[in-house]
Amino acid sequence: MGTNIVCPWGFLAETVMPTTNMPPAQPILKARTFASVVSIPIEDVHLSQLPTPVVRGDKTYVKISEDLYQEQLKLFQNNLLGRLLLKKGSTPMKTGALKSCLEDAWRPTAPWNLVPIGKGYFDIHFNTEDDMRRAWGGGTCTLATGLFRLSKWTPDFKPGDVLPQTHAQV
Template sequence: MASFADKVRGAQPQHLDVEDLPVPKIKGNMPSIKLPKKAVERGRLYCRYCLVGRLDTQKMRMDEIRSIAAAKWSPQGDWKIIPLGKGFFIIRLTTESDWRNIWGGGPWRFGEQTLRLSKWTPDFNTEVHTRTNALIWIKFPKLGRQSLGL
């Protein structure tokens, strides 16, 4: 049986046999299809070195983000930034070393913003993502070198 990806990849046939495609079902109130295990594994391999980033894209265009990323990270392998909406984007890398350099580096400043990074997960959804971070500065009055006896 051919997968949907196999059907749309390469030269298009004149006739697409819909019977070869997975049959959609309703789960709860959402349509769903069951993907073949091979297709799921291909997707996981494709996203193996992905990160999710977030910036205020009202203040910075995606082409600026890509340009700054290229200058800061100088990735050795192929890479791309794929917008997801609501300021989120996937940073898709093809090498583990690039992934480690970006994930373990930083903080990454893009203009006046700090890039927020998280590890990609298969269930990431911009509609329900609630994690927020804020950089804060805390000052403790009278807690200095003199008060510590240093």
């Protein structure tokens, strides 16, 4: 008698095959990377194909290959980190209003994204290196409500970490 596994995510549950007179063939399942699993249709994923996660305390870790990690880091080569420093008593800016002010200052040629990551920090995704260099070369932006300081993007950045000063105030 088999054990029934209850799984709230359909793509993790094993597929139930209809019974026939012939014994079912045992499929050969090859371990997949996390990225390859999430890029295919949900119904094609078996629990045995996922990498085994490691739980340490309240965090779950999934091992990925160094090659995949380096490949994904290349996607962030045109990114910067920004920090919005508001003047005392000024009203906080919404992300859309901040993006509009920065767009006027930087005049990018391609679409770009401003992603809030907490504590006044923003991840800035540029589609072209020229746009990133233009923003970086402009240094700190003076806004009506405060300053927007730029720093080089670093992997594993956490809001609240102290970033080095990258532009001198003259």
